[in-house]
């Protein structure tokens with residue numbers, strides 16, 4: 635399977651600086667469980683959010699993604715990205731938006747329906763098909779939340795760097 639990110643002008647920055655990838659338990663087991671020493675992992679309900687220690691590369695990256703054909707949904711989704719996910723009583727509400735930091739957005743951005751289908755399948759696999767799932771495109775609030783989280787994470791990694 636060809637990987638268009640090999641032409642990335644930022645040298646695949648999203649894989650080389652893994653920060654806040656959202657995965658489910660099956661993806662965690664498949665791709666990350668035996669690489670835990672390279673990661674920080676926080677669990678949010680049935681989902682995991684993972685980042686590389688010290689803002690380093692994804693443990694599956696070596697010049698390129700080594701699991702590309704079977705990569706986690708959140709990687710496949712780029713340059714769309716998930717925003718907030720709320721878990722309720724038998725219900726999940728998720729937002730997504732287009733990740734405009736990607737320099738190849740114009741080439742890579744597929745139709746929204748495809749992105750929404752990927753997210754819906756992912757949530758069904760994670761929460762079960764009887765869960766009520768709502769997926770909404772939300773460039774506004776979700777994007778502000780995403781950028782604020784990135785800025786906070788960057789500031790944290792700078793502080794850690796200063797302390798070492």
Ligand code: SF4
Nearest residue numbers: 639642646648736738
């Ligand atoms: S998704 Fe965009 S920023 Fe990420 S590696 Fe691919 S081209 Fe680069």
Ligand code: SF4
Nearest residue numbers: 649692694695699709
């Ligand atoms: S699994 Fe592959 S595509 Fe996803 S962040 Fe890691 S190296 Fe990049």
